[in-house]
Amino acid sequence: MISEIIWTSFVATLLGLLSLGIFIGLILLLRNYMQGGSYNKPTLIDGKIVIITGANAGIGKETAVDLAKRGGKIYIACRNIERGQNALIEIKRRSGSDNIHFLQLDLASMKSIHKFSDEFHQLEDRLDILINNAGVMACPKSFTEDGFEMHMGTNHLGHFLLTNLLLDLLKKPPHSRIVNVASLFHIVGKISKTNFFGEKFYFRWYAYATSKLANILFTRELAKRLQNTGVTANSLHPGAIQSDLLRHVNIVIRIITAPFRWILFKDIPAGAQTQIRLAVDPSLENVTGKYFADCKEATTLFTARNDKTAKWLWEKSEELTGLGINDVLVCE
Ligand SMILES: *[C@@H]1O[C@H](CO)[C@@H](O)[C@H](O)[C@H]1NC(C)=O
Numbered sequence: 001m002i003s004e005i006i007w008t009s010f011v012a013t014l015l016g017l018l019s020l021g022i023f024i025g026l027i028l029l030l031r032n033y034m035q036g037g038s039y040n041k042p043t044l045i046d047g048k049i050v051i052i053t054g055a056n057a058g059i060g061k062e063t064a065v066d067l068a069k070r071g072g073k074i075y076i077a078c079r080n081i082e083r084g085q086n087a088l089i090e091i092k093r094r095s096g097s098d099n100i101h102f103l104q105l106d107l108a109s110m111k112s113i114h115k116f117s118d119e120f121h122q123l124e125d126r127l128d129i130l131i132n133n134a135g136v137m138a139c140p141k142s143f144t145e146d147g148f149e150m151h152m153g154t155n156h157l158g159h160f161l162l163t164n165l166l167l168d169l170l171k172k173p174p175h176s177r178i179v180n181v182a183s184l185f186h187i188v189g190k191i192s193k194t195n196f197f198g199e200k201f202y203f204r205w206y207a208y209a210t211s212k213l214a215n216i217l218f219t220r221e222l223a224k225r226l227q228n229t230g231v232t233a234n235s236l237h238p239g240a241i242q243s244d245l246l247r248h249v250n251i252v253i254r255i256i257t258a259p260f261r262w263i264l265f266k267d268i269p270a271g272a273q274t275q276i277r278l279a280v281d282p283s284l285e286n287v288t289g290k291y292f293a294d295c296k297e298a299t300t301l302f303t304a305r306n307d308k309t310a311k312w313l314w315e316k317s318e319e320l321t322g323l324g325i326n327d328v329l330v331c332e
Pocket residue numbers: 282283284285286
């Protein structure tokens with residue numbers, strides 16, 4: 001009788017442990033799966049000149065380390081000088097390369113973007129890879145120095161201006177690449193002529209999503225305009241990543257969701273893989289105007305394939321950043 005009870009509880013415990021083991025195993029498998037593909041080719045980019053915006057943290061910093069290891073000459077561009085200098089030290093240490101440089105750039109200021117471009121033109125006579133990686137996510141309604149809504153201003157207009165100011169240098173090498181970090185979140189955004197800067201209504205995540213939609217439409221139009229120049233432009237979804245971008249998310253939500261994020265979100269090295277591949281993979285030399293996720297080509301929502309909106313956005317962005325006018329001034 002007693003031995004039967006002991007036996008039964010022994011079996012029950014064993015079964016319990018077994019199912020717990022299976023459960024943990026499945027969670028680990030799921031987590032591993034959610035990390036997505038990675039770029040494993042040992043491609044070298046010796047001497048290639050690279051700019052990465054927002055490289056002081058997260059996937060930007062990770063990308064800088066990776067491309068520095070591959071022999072690139074890396075310029076990290078970020079707003080905060082102290083954080084930029086600290087990142088520089090860390091990237092040098094982790095990559096073992098000394099060929100990494102810091103230039104200050106505030107994408108929320110057109111003045112700063114022009115200054116950055118001028119400084120870069122003094123330093124280099126070509127650019128091989130431009131990674132537009134910096135971004136703000138879900139911040140409260142605020143405006144850039146030039147009065148642009150923060151998400152649209154920083155994530156799209158800042159990079160729009162920067163890219164256009166660097167195009168002359170990008171056209172110097174036979175092949176060069178522009179990599180724009182967008183997001184799957186673009187699917188809930190909308191480019192609206194009447195609510196472009198959230199004039200009528202504003203939701204933080206909606207504003208973020210809209211700026212990411214703008215990144216993809218910008219890439220599409222840019223690729224079209226750069227046909228036969230040797231410069232390619234692609235965009236990507238890095239994945240849901242455990243990064244500093246979550247800083248604007250409520251702390252309680254961050255704590256509650258932490259275990260789920262650990263399982264379902266990519267860690268930072270996994271999150272950097274798609275942009276690393278787009279920046280260096282020789283097989284993508286002629287690929288342009290595309291969108292990638294999990295290290296391979298992916299499809300966007302139809303709103304991100306609307307060429308009419310892409311053209312409108314380009315012209316609106318040109319007008320807002322005063323691009324045409326500045327070009328004329330530089331030429332004279
Ligand atoms: C890219 O296009 C050029 C010119 O057509 C060609 O020579 C080259 O092999 C292509 N590269 C790849 C990786 O397909």
